[in-house]
Amino acid sequence: AQSVTQLGSHVSVSEGALVLLRCNYSSSVPPYLFWYVQYPNQGLQLLLKYTTGATLVKGINGFEAEFKKSETSFHLTKPSAHMSDAAEYFCAVSDRIQGAQKLVFGQGTRLTINP
Amino acid sequence: DTAVSQTPKYLVTQMGNDKSIKCEQNLGHDTMYWYKQDSKKFLKIMFSYNNKELIINETVPNRFSPKSPDKAHLNLHINSLELGDSAVYFCASSHPLHTDTQYFGPGTRLTVL
Secondary structure, X not given: OOEEEEEOOEEEEEOOOOEEEEEEEEOOOOOEEEEEEEOOOOOEEEEEEEOOOOOEEEOHHHOXXXXXXXXXXXXXXXXXXXXXXXXXXXXXXXXXXXXXXXXXXXXXXXXXXXX | OOOEEEXXXXXXXXXXXXXXXXXXXXXXXXXXXXXXXXXXXXXXXXXXXXXXXXXXXXXOOOOEEEEEEEOOEEEEEEOOOOHHHOEEEEEXXXXXXXXXXXXXXXXXXXXXX
Protein backbone atom coordinates (compact mmCIF):
# COMPACT_ATOMS: atom_id res chain seq x y z
CA ALA A 1 0.00 0.00 0.00
CA GLN A 2 1.12 3.51 -0.77
CA SER A 3 2.02 5.93 2.00
CA VAL A 4 3.47 9.40 2.40
CA THR A 5 5.50 10.98 5.16
CA GLN A 6 5.91 14.72 5.43
CA LEU A 7 8.88 15.74 7.54
CA GLY A 8 7.97 18.64 9.80
CA SER A 9 4.41 19.46 10.72
CA HIS A 10 5.30 23.15 10.89
CA VAL A 11 7.83 25.12 8.84
CA SER A 12 8.52 28.79 9.37
CA VAL A 13 10.52 30.94 6.95
CA SER A 14 11.11 34.64 6.44
CA GLU A 15 9.58 36.48 3.53
CA GLY A 16 11.93 36.20 0.58
CA ALA A 17 13.64 33.09 1.90
CA LEU A 18 13.71 29.65 0.31
CA VAL A 19 10.78 27.39 1.03
CA LEU A 20 11.51 23.67 1.34
CA LEU A 21 8.80 21.22 2.35
CA ARG A 22 9.85 17.60 2.56
CA CYS A 23 7.91 14.57 1.39
CA ASN A 24 8.92 10.93 1.21
CA TYR A 25 6.73 8.24 -0.24
CA SER A 26 6.38 4.49 -0.27
CA SER A 27 4.88 2.80 -3.29
CA SER A 28 5.00 -0.67 -4.81
CA VAL A 29 4.36 0.71 -8.29
CA PRO A 30 5.69 3.77 -10.13
CA PRO A 31 4.05 6.55 -8.15
CA TYR A 32 1.89 9.44 -9.13
CA LEU A 33 2.76 12.22 -6.68
CA PHE A 34 0.99 15.44 -5.82
CA TRP A 35 1.27 18.56 -3.74
CA TYR A 36 -1.93 20.27 -2.66
CA VAL A 37 -2.32 23.57 -0.79
CA GLN A 38 -5.10 24.41 1.64
CA TYR A 39 -5.66 28.01 2.62
CA PRO A 40 -7.55 28.66 5.87
CA ASN A 41 -11.18 27.55 5.75
CA GLN A 42 -10.91 26.53 2.11
CA GLY A 43 -10.72 23.35 0.10
CA LEU A 44 -7.60 21.85 -1.43
CA GLN A 45 -6.02 23.21 -4.57
CA LEU A 46 -3.58 21.28 -6.73
CA LEU A 47 -0.12 22.90 -6.78
CA LEU A 48 1.64 20.40 -9.01
CA LYS A 49 1.83 16.75 -9.89
CA TYR A 50 4.26 14.16 -11.15
CA THR A 51 2.96 11.28 -13.23
CA THR A 52 5.59 10.37 -15.81
CA GLY A 53 8.33 12.10 -17.77
CA ALA A 54 10.39 15.02 -16.50
CA THR A 55 11.26 14.59 -12.85
CA LEU A 56 11.32 18.33 -12.12
CA VAL A 57 7.77 19.61 -12.24
CA LYS A 58 6.66 23.19 -12.03
CA GLY A 59 3.40 24.24 -10.50
CA ILE A 60 1.40 27.32 -9.75
CA ASN A 61 2.56 30.28 -7.67
CA GLY A 62 6.25 29.63 -8.37
CA PHE A 63 6.43 26.24 -6.67
CA GLU A 64 8.27 23.26 -8.06
CA ALA A 65 9.09 19.74 -6.93
CA GLU A 66 11.55 17.09 -7.99
CA PHE A 67 10.82 13.39 -8.10
CA LYS A 68 13.84 11.42 -6.91
CA LYS A 69 13.23 7.72 -7.20
CA SER A 70 16.49 6.74 -5.51
CA GLU A 71 15.55 8.79 -2.45
CA THR A 72 11.80 8.09 -2.67
CA SER A 73 11.30 11.80 -2.25
CA PHE A 74 9.18 14.55 -3.77
CA HIS A 75 10.20 17.73 -1.95
CA LEU A 76 8.44 21.02 -2.66
CA THR A 77 10.44 24.21 -3.10
CA LYS A 78 9.97 27.87 -3.87
CA PRO A 79 12.94 30.22 -4.23
CA SER A 80 11.40 33.21 -2.49
CA ALA A 81 8.53 33.03 -0.03
CA HIS A 82 5.64 35.47 -0.10
CA MET A 83 3.28 36.24 2.74
CA SER A 84 0.47 34.80 0.63
CA ASP A 85 2.16 31.37 0.70
CA ALA A 86 1.14 30.85 4.33
CA ALA A 87 -1.08 27.77 4.25
CA GLU A 88 -1.22 24.05 4.91
CA TYR A 89 0.54 21.89 2.34
CA PHE A 90 -0.22 18.26 1.67
CA CYS A 91 1.84 15.73 -0.23
CA ALA A 92 -0.05 12.79 -1.68
CA VAL A 93 0.52 9.60 -3.61
CA SER A 94 -2.22 7.99 -5.63
CA ASP A 95 -3.38 4.45 -5.96
CA ARG A 96 -4.85 4.17 -9.42
CA ILE A 97 -8.16 2.37 -9.59
CA GLN A 98 -10.14 2.10 -12.80
CA GLY A 99 -11.97 5.37 -13.25
CA ALA A 100 -10.56 6.98 -10.12
CA GLN A 101 -7.50 7.99 -8.16
CA LYS A 102 -7.35 7.08 -4.48
CA LEU A 103 -5.23 9.83 -2.96
CA VAL A 104 -3.23 8.92 0.14
CA PHE A 105 -2.16 12.09 1.94
CA GLY A 106 0.65 12.92 4.28
CA GLN A 107 -0.15 14.57 7.58
CA GLY A 108 0.38 18.05 6.20
CA THR A 109 2.90 20.82 6.82
CA ARG A 110 1.83 24.22 8.00
CA LEU A 111 3.92 26.94 6.37
CA THR A 112 4.27 30.22 8.23
CA ILE A 113 5.89 33.25 6.61
CA ASN A 114 7.55 35.80 8.88
CA PRO A 115 7.66 39.43 7.70
CA ASP B 1 -18.98 29.76 -11.51
CA THR B 2 -18.50 27.32 -8.67
CA ALA B 3 -16.91 24.10 -9.92
CA VAL B 4 -17.53 21.85 -6.91
CA SER B 5 -20.02 23.08 -4.36
CA GLN B 6 -21.12 21.65 -1.03
CA THR B 7 -24.08 22.41 1.21
CA PRO B 8 -24.21 23.23 3.98
CA LYS B 9 -20.89 24.89 4.77
CA TYR B 10 -21.41 24.42 8.52
CA LEU B 11 -23.51 21.79 10.25
CA VAL B 12 -23.99 21.61 14.00
CA THR B 13 -26.10 18.80 15.38
CA GLN B 14 -26.70 16.57 18.35
CA MET B 15 -25.42 13.04 18.84
CA GLY B 16 -27.77 10.42 17.49
CA ASN B 17 -29.22 12.62 14.74
CA ASP B 18 -29.19 11.81 11.02
CA LYS B 19 -27.82 14.39 8.61
CA SER B 20 -26.90 14.78 4.95
CA ILE B 21 -24.26 16.76 3.11
CA LYS B 22 -24.79 17.55 -0.55
CA CYS B 23 -22.18 17.90 -3.27
CA GLU B 24 -22.60 19.08 -6.84
CA GLN B 25 -20.08 19.61 -9.61
CA ASN B 26 -20.62 21.45 -12.88
CA LEU B 27 -17.39 20.31 -14.53
CA GLY B 28 -18.88 17.40 -16.44
CA HIS B 29 -16.75 14.94 -14.48
CA ASP B 30 -17.66 11.28 -14.13
CA THR B 31 -15.89 10.55 -10.85
CA MET B 32 -16.66 12.02 -7.45
CA TYR B 33 -15.15 11.49 -4.02
CA TRP B 34 -15.72 12.11 -0.33
CA TYR B 35 -12.83 12.82 2.02
CA LYS B 36 -12.77 13.35 5.78
CA GLN B 37 -10.34 15.79 7.42
CA ASP B 38 -10.06 15.33 11.18
CA SER B 39 -9.13 17.87 13.82
CA LYS B 40 -5.42 17.24 13.20
CA LYS B 41 -5.87 18.08 9.51
CA PHE B 42 -5.38 14.46 8.46
CA LEU B 43 -7.19 13.74 5.18
CA LYS B 44 -8.54 10.33 4.29
CA ILE B 45 -10.65 9.14 1.41
CA MET B 46 -14.02 7.64 2.27
CA PHE B 47 -15.80 6.87 -1.00
CA SER B 48 -15.59 7.32 -4.72
CA TYR B 49 -18.26 6.98 -7.38
CA ASN B 50 -17.63 6.67 -11.10
CA ASN B 51 -20.66 7.32 -13.26
CA LYS B 52 -22.97 6.59 -10.32
CA GLU B 53 -21.19 3.33 -9.50
CA LEU B 54 -19.36 2.89 -6.17
CA ILE B 55 -15.72 2.05 -6.87
CA ILE B 56 -13.89 3.03 -3.70
CA ASN B 57 -15.28 2.19 -0.29
CA GLU B 58 -12.78 2.55 2.51
CA THR B 59 -13.25 1.15 6.01
CA VAL B 60 -16.01 3.55 6.89
CA PRO B 61 -18.77 2.71 9.40
CA ASN B 62 -22.06 1.58 7.90
CA ARG B 63 -23.64 4.72 9.35
CA PHE B 64 -22.12 6.57 6.39
CA SER B 65 -23.94 6.04 3.12
CA PRO B 66 -23.10 7.84 -0.11
CA LYS B 67 -25.80 8.39 -2.69
CA SER B 68 -25.23 9.41 -6.30
CA PRO B 69 -28.50 10.32 -8.03
CA ASP B 70 -26.63 11.36 -11.16
CA LYS B 71 -23.06 12.00 -12.31
CA ALA B 72 -23.09 15.57 -11.10
CA HIS B 73 -24.14 14.84 -7.53
CA LEU B 74 -22.73 12.79 -4.68
CA ASN B 75 -24.44 13.18 -1.34
CA LEU B 76 -23.28 11.84 2.01
CA HIS B 77 -25.83 10.66 4.53
CA ILE B 78 -24.76 9.97 8.08
CA ASN B 79 -26.98 8.06 10.54
CA SER B 80 -26.77 8.09 14.32
CA LEU B 81 -24.10 10.77 14.49
CA GLU B 82 -21.31 10.33 17.03
CA LEU B 83 -18.88 12.78 18.57
CA GLY B 84 -16.06 11.27 16.51
CA ASP B 85 -17.83 12.20 13.30
CA SER B 86 -16.96 15.84 13.92
CA ALA B 87 -14.66 16.80 11.05
CA VAL B 88 -14.50 18.69 7.81
CA TYR B 89 -15.87 16.69 4.89
CA PHE B 90 -14.63 17.46 1.40
CA CYS B 91 -16.17 16.48 -1.87
CA ALA B 92 -14.01 16.25 -4.99
CA SER B 93 -14.37 15.31 -8.63
CA SER B 94 -12.14 14.29 -11.52
CA HIS B 95 -12.40 14.01 -15.29
CA PRO B 96 -12.67 10.48 -16.71
CA LEU B 97 -9.63 11.00 -18.95
CA HIS B 98 -7.61 12.99 -16.41
CA THR B 99 -8.32 11.23 -13.17
CA ASP B 100 -4.99 12.33 -11.72
CA THR B 101 -6.33 15.82 -11.06
CA GLN B 102 -9.06 16.15 -8.47
CA TYR B 103 -11.01 19.35 -7.87
CA PHE B 104 -12.09 19.89 -4.30
CA GLY B 105 -15.12 21.60 -2.88
CA PRO B 106 -14.88 24.16 -0.05
CA GLY B 107 -15.71 21.63 2.65
CA THR B 108 -18.49 21.13 5.19
CA ARG B 109 -17.56 21.51 8.83
CA LEU B 110 -19.64 19.05 10.86
CA THR B 111 -19.78 19.51 14.61
CA VAL B 112 -21.52 16.87 16.70
CA LEU B 113 -22.45 17.94 20.23
